[in-house]
Amino acid sequence: MLISNAYAQAADAAADPTGGFLGLLPMILMFAVLYFIMIRPQMKRAKEHKSMVEALSKGDEVIFAGVIGRVVSVGDTYAEVEVADNTVLKIQKQAVANVLPKGTIKSI
Template identity: 55%
Template sequence: MFISSAFAQTAGASGDAQSTLMSMLPLVLMFVVLYFVMIRPQMKKQKEHKAMVEALAKGDEIVTAGGFLGKVSKIGETYIGVELADGMEVQMQRSAVVQVLPKGTLK
């Protein structure tokens, strides 16, 4: 009589641990999907932007975060000089550059 109840209790205890693990599986899967769908592409985009900003050179034609098109006239450590029109030059942060245009785009 005592032996059969002992076997029944052990079987129930191992089943609870397995059901707890199975109930946490969807949560773990959600985090894995979130990483591959949102976090990883964003990190890749940041790395590409950083490489583009570091590769800026004098004479590059750029688009800024404010939507201005201009040509890089001066390069500093954190700031660049951008010529928006003939004789009109502004200074802005390097990180404000969104895109480098092909040569000859601005005329």
């Protein structure tokens, strides 16, 4: 008739000894590079921040949201920070960006 018959060819298993692994290799390498460049450093920073927040204590000088203050009291999830004379703010401990060296703030 008008349409000829199409016959499937048998796949030769001996043609690719790696079983298609080489096709997955670029994707595996990309994941490994992303892990070592992006994911691992981010996890390290998160772990350092968590330990800094847990070690927060009364008298520490901290930076949070661009504001510098001295920690007056520390609770489980909140800390009270004095930013000026008779001005105490209650903040989440996770909001603390950095702990400053003692004596950074001259007068509060």
